Amino acid sequence: MTGAPRLTVNYLLEDTELFGGVKVPLHHANLLHRRGHRVRVLSRGPLPDWYPLEAAFGTVPGFSADTVPEADVHVATFWTTIAPAAALPHGRPVHYCQGFEASYTHNLDEHAQILEAYARPLPAFALSPHLAELVRSRFGRPARVVPPALERMWRPRWRWRPARRPRVVVAHPFEVDWKGVATALEAVRRLRAGGVTLTLVRVSQWPLSDAERALVEPDEFHCRIDPPAVARLIAGCDLMLAPSWEQEGFGLPVLEAMACGVPVVASDVGGNREVVCTPQLGRVVSFGDREALSRAIDDALRTDWDRAAIRRHAERNDWQQRVSTLLDEFRRLAPGSNGRGRGQDTHHG
Numbered sequence: 201m202t203g204a205p206r207l208t209v210n211y212l213l214e215d216t217e218l219f220g221g222v223k224v225p226l227h228h229a230n231l232l233h234r235r236g237h238r239v240r241v242l243s244r245g246p247l248p249d250w251y252p253l254e255a256a257f258g259t260v261p262g263f264s265a266d267t268v269p270e271a272d273v274h275v276a277t278f279w280t281t282i283a284p285a286a287a288l289p290h291g292r293p294v295h296y297c298q299g300f301e302a303s304y305t306h307n308l309d310e311h312a313q314i315l316e317a318y319a320r321p322l323p324a325f326a327l328s329p330h331l332a333e334l335v336r337s338r339f340g341r342p343a344r345v346v347p348p349a350l351e352r353m354w355r356p357r358w359r360w361r362p363a364r365r366p367r368v369v370v371a372h373p374f375e376v377d378w379k380g381v382a383t384a385l386e387a388v389r390r391l392r393a394g395g396v397t398l399t400l401v402r403v404s405q406w407p408l409s410d411a412e413r414a415l416v417e418p419d420e421f422h423c424r425i426d427p428p429a430v431a432r433l434i435a436g437c438d439l440m441l442a443p444s445w446e447q448e449g450f451g452l453p454v455l456e457a458m459a460c461g462v463p464v465v466a467s468d469v470g471g472n473r474e475v476v477c478t479p480q481l482g483r484v485v486s487f488g489d490r491e492a493l494s495r496a497i498d499d500a501l502r503t504d505w506d507r508a509a510i511r512r513h514a515e516r517n518d519w520q521q522r523v524s525t526l527l528d529e530f531r532r533l534a535p536g537s538n539g540r541g542r543g544q545d546t547h548h549g
Contacts, residue, residue: 216245229255299449330470349522354459357435380443435460458514461507
């Protein structure tokens, strides 16, 4: 640190399950900690056993003035932590929006509460531009784009040549409908029926279910492996499929695969489109269109990709640049800055 004041930041996590919405704040906490800032991760869940957290961690029964230490900034990372962050009598609250939870299908009975939480006049950091626009236009709140940073583990794996039988990877649980895993598997089944040979590699936080196996049997199924192991696995693949629905907040697995030099076939939704922005980097198709997805996969498997160019594009999400952006935004919020008063902000950029 070079003369800039040291910040104290609390990240409020509802739980510590192995999901991207947890991994991104943990990585941010590590990056800030390495810069010499005082960072705490507070959660109702236990210390994650799947991520090498370097910042301080505490398990708390709830997020109140009795359990949350004073800080310059309190970061709400899920809708359930927005109201508690706003109610804290010290520091500045900010909502880190990684996805609009009221668009999901598994939690319909919570949508009214989610909308009420989003109506609170907290400034927001958004993982991607389309989420920032949603927060601004629908809820009238200030929002700045603060993308995730690539971790150093995402890098190419040296190989003599692509696999003779191409390895196609599909990530996320089958049961999370908006991740589009079922669409990807149906496209693979269609291709196999047409004579295309490939090795289907599945990565999920949850075990292989009978419903998934009935749709298509994966050649490999990797359950709840830690991020470094996922990085090594994906670096050894030839193509990633990411047919998410519109609910996708940011195509983080897409970005991570590209950082390994792996091309991607993804759905044409905001969270993916912002990453796969040209045909030289991958293919995008309308989400839910199984036929178009099958054609795009077949085309991608026949394409001679410039994997170095794919990697260079992904590496624009350099962690040093991203952590500097994050620090700039925190300093705008910190008490004594020229930013905003508690609960107010006039900047919507």
